[in-house]
Amino acid sequence: METPEDTDRGRKPGRPRSAESQRAILEATSRLLDSMPVRALTIEGVAKAAGVGKPTIYRWWDSKCALVMDVFLAKTAAQVPIKETGPVVAALSEHVLRVIAMLRGRAGQIVAEIVGEGQAEPHILEEFRERFFLRLLAPARATIERGKQTGELPPDLDTDLAMDLIYGPIYYRLLVGHQPLDKPFARSLAARVATTLQT
Amino acid sequence: METPEDTDRGRKPGRPRSAESQRAILEATSRLLDSMPVRALTIEGVAKAAGVGKPTIYRWWDSKCALVMDVFLAKTAAQVPIKETGPVVAALSEHVLRVIAMLRGRAGQIVAEIVGEGQAEPHILEEFRERFFLRLLAPARATIERGKQTGELPPDLDTDLAMDLIYGPIYYRLLVGHQPLDKPFARSLAARVATTLQT
DNA sequence: AATAAAACGTTACGGATCGTTTCGTAATAT
DNA sequence: ATATTACGAAACGATCCGTAACGTTTTATT
Numbered sequence A, B: 001m002e003t004p005e006d007t008d009r010g011r012k013p014g015r016p017r018s019a020e021s022q023r024a025i026l027e028a029t030s031r032l033l034d035s036m037p038v039r040a041l042t043i044e045g046v047a048k049a050a051g052v053g054k055p056t057i058y059r060w061w062d063s064k065c066a067l068v069m070d071v072f073l074a075k076t077a078a079q080v081p082i083k084e085t086g087p088v089v090a091a092l093s094e095h096v097l098r099v100i101a102m103l104r105g106r107a108g109q110i111v112a113e114i115v116g117e118g119q120a121e122p123h124i125l126e127e128f129r130e131r132f133f134l135r136l137l138a139p140a141r142a143t144i145e146r147g148k149q150t151g152e153l154p155p156d157l158d159t160d161l162a163m164d165l166i167y168g169p170i171y172y173r174l175l176v177g178h179q180p181l182d183k184p185f186a187r188s189l190a191a192r193v194a195t196t197l198q199t
Numbered sequence C: 001a002a003t004a005a006a007a008c009g010t011t012a013c014g015g016a017t018c019g020t021t022t023c024g025t026a027a028t029a030t
Numbered sequence D: 001a002t003a004t005t006a007c008g009a010a011a012c013g014a015t016c017c018g019t020a021a022c023g024t025t026t027t028a029t030t
Helices: A019-033 A043-050 A054-060 A064-075 A088-103 A106-118 A122-150 A159-176 A183-198 B019-033 B043-050 B054-060 B064-075 B088-103 B106-118 B122-150 B159-176 B183-198
Strands: none
Touching: A019 A043, A019 A054, A019 A064, A043 A054, A043 A064, A064 A106, A064 A122, A088 A106, A088 A122, A088 A159, A088 A183, A106 A122, A106 A159, A106 B106, A122 A159, A122 B159, A159 A183, A159 B122, A159 B159, A159 B183, A183 B159, B019 B043, B019 B054, B019 B064, B043 B054, B043 B064, B064 B106, B064 B122, B088 B106, B088 B122, B088 B159, B088 B183, B106 B122, B106 B159, B122 B159, B159 B183
């Protein structure tokens, strides 16, 4: 989202950007996303639903994907809480359960659709990595680091690799869709955290 | 690819389907894919490059993705060989190395692009799962089953889960792109096969 | 040899959507 | 009062979709 850089409140002459229009755009996009896939969403459709001109949308967002990303991140807690005290393995196991629960349903679909669109637009994928994946998984990463400090985990553990070993199977299922993100899977994966990190 | 069902050689009257046109379409698509992403490929572009009419392409393939899939699968060995004797862990470790090597470069990009397009077209994703993923990973799955038979692996091991634990991180990196599919990663992942399967 | 049938390449079609431009109007700073 | 900017509406040229129309070519059938 490209916010106007009026730091010293509207110093420039001319009509100010309409926050109301912006809100209408976000709201219309959110509503439309409830009933159609990202691919079917169009800027023209959003403009019509929001009662707004197309140029106004383009004034705020570069592309459909950028808009969808903002809407998704606004309505989705982009950070799943993790227990910051106690055994790190238990904290991570629970985090795995919560991440899987979060990716079940429409939220997971949208994540998959954005990543899908991102295959054709690298900068979208990069932005989504930073704004979603990095943020979502940051607490888990920090917890692994903590475990290396406390001695609960091997100090030479490769954190990047460990993160991929734990969370890779989740996104594999989400994106390829060969198996469901159901509770048995979640429990099995959570139960594996210990052996994955400690051996 | 929709082949004509002329089992008893061209029994129907009328001009037969032109195998030459089909070849030209496949060849043109392959050539175009070397210099542009799947998203940028168009049926009109292929028709022009192949010296063929659009309707002829639609006679053979339902959609751009179906065509791309055929081209990709034709030029890519959709099955990475695996050693069928000896220790199963060693066989699987080597298979992991080979799969990662295969997904490095343009082939991996196309896999990611097809999966990406598949997020908006479920039937495409399903077809690609069956024709690429299932086929590529079938030998590994069979090897795990063999290990359960020989006692090298726990007999109650969940094969589906095991497959995702091993291969999930690979596709996670391929599709999200947060880390490279480089050789250190490949070696680390291969080295982890034993502990992943045996504990 | 004549006829019917089917695929061919070409061309054109209506439709959707893109991202931009133009226009007259509204809102703000100077 | 004037300059400046955003606004909504409308229209633009462009691209690509998937299909249809047309005359031509190739085959099986009669």
